[in-house]
Amino acid sequence: MLGSNKENAGCLRRCCFVLEDYCNVFQFCKFLKQLGKVMALFVAALIGTVTYAVVFLTHGPKVVEGSTAQQRWGSAIGVLAFLFLDGMLTWSYVVCAFTDPGRVPDQWMPFDSEEEAITELQRQRYSPDPKLAGLPRVRHCRKCQAWKPDRAHHDSMTGRCVLKMDHYCIWVINCVGLLNYKAFLLFITYTCLACILATGLLGPSSLNFVLEKPAQGRMPGMVFVATVIAIAFAVSLLGFIIMHLRMVAINCSTIEMYEKRRVANWPYNRGIRRNFAEVFENEPSRWFVPTLTLRHRQWLLDQALRPLTGPRIESDADV
Numbered sequence: 001m002l003g004s005n006k007e008n009a010g011c012l013r014r015c016c017f018v019l020e021d022y023c024n025v026f027q028f029c030k031f032l033k034q035l036g037k038v039m040a041l042f043v044a045a046l047i048g049t050v051t052y053a054v055v056f057l058t059h060g061p062k063v064v065e066g067s068t069a070q071q072r073w074g075s076a077i078g079v080l081a082f083l084f085l086d087g088m089l090t091w092s093y094v095v096c097a098f099t100d101p102g103r104v105p106d107q108w109m110p111f112d113s114e115e116e117a118i119t120e121l122q123r124q125r126y127s128p129d130p131k132l133a134g135l136p137r138v139r140h141c142r143k144c145q146a147w148k149p150d151r152a153h154h155d156s157m158t159g160r161c162v163l164k165m166d167h168y169c170i171w172v173i174n175c176v177g178l179l180n181y182k183a184f185l186l187f188i189t190y191t192c193l194a195c196i197l198a199t200g201l202l203g204p205s206s207l208n209f210v211l212e213k214p215a216q217g218r219m220p221g222m223v224f225v226a227t228v229i230a231i232a233f234a235v236s237l238l239g240f241i242i243m244h245l246r247m248v249a250i251n252c253s254t255i256e257m258y259e260k261r262r263v264a265n266w267p268y269n270r271g272i273r274r275n276f277a278e279v280f281e282n283e284p285s286r287w288f289v290p291t292l293t294l295r296h297r298q299w300l301l302d303q304a305l306r307p308l309t310g311p312r313i314e315s316d317a318d319v
């Protein structure tokens with residue numbers, strides 16, 4: 001005879017733990033980490049190709065050799081604008097890749113005393129699944145053997161819990177979380193803008209190449225390839241940016257999008273304006289800079305490490 005739902009779910013949970021111990025699927029992560037190094041070089045090669053086509057093959061030479069003053073000035077402004085976006089996307093990339101996404105401090109726990117922590121740990125280990133028993137659940141990471149703040153998730157690539165983890169990005173070879181999410185969003189935004197501008201700058205030369213008209217610049221075949229790369233990146237990144245802006249508007253990470261379906265009132269949504277300010281900071285002058293001020297960084301950490309007072313989200317998703 002089948003047991004109750006509670007017993008079945010408890011049994012399933014224990015089976016998953018055993019299976020997870022014996023078949024560590026995250027061995028695959030080591031491969032992804034190695035792949036990330038290749039992807040970073042791939043990104044650099046693609047950006048380098050487009051930059052070379054704009055600066056050295058088409059509009060750079062026109063700044064000096066253009067037949068009219070209008071053409072020379074137009075090319076100069078185009079090249080400068082492109083180099084500005086190139087610089088901003090590189091800065092954002094470096095900040096995103098080398099910033100710690102948010103570490104849970106050693107010995108952090110959401111209890112007033114050690115005894116409370118031990119009691120809760122024993123309850124979680126030896127009681128039936130507390131989620132199903134309808135009891136509030138304090139999150140504990142089995143892999144780190146440590147308490148886990150709300151919105152933190154275990155990242156199998158870096159082997160630790162990350163505050164407000166969004167995803168592990170193989171393009172930047174780093175986990176994207178609380179402290180580098182702004183840099184990540186600015187990286188994809190500046191890259192998209194640079195690709196749109198490059199498409200506009202390289203488009204006429206590429207069109208001539210396709211229509212087999214006499215080439216106006218150098219290496220028309222390479223300019224055409226750079227244009228295709230720019231269009232492909234611009235289109236795919238645009239969709240990605242729209243998806244992330246929607247999540248910023250409701251204060252939700254990529255992982256939490258799956259959790260949110262099970263929560264009626266999302267406790268972190270503080271209104272669009274405050275949600276945007278949480279990621280991009282309050283002052284408009286800071287919105288376009290990939291780094292965080294020390295004050296905002298500390299505020300984010302204080303928010304992420306304080307016990308949640310609203311409805312608790314019963315999720316333990318690890319990535």
Ligand SMILES: [Zn+2]
Nearest residue numbers: 141144154161
């Ligand atoms: Zn962990």
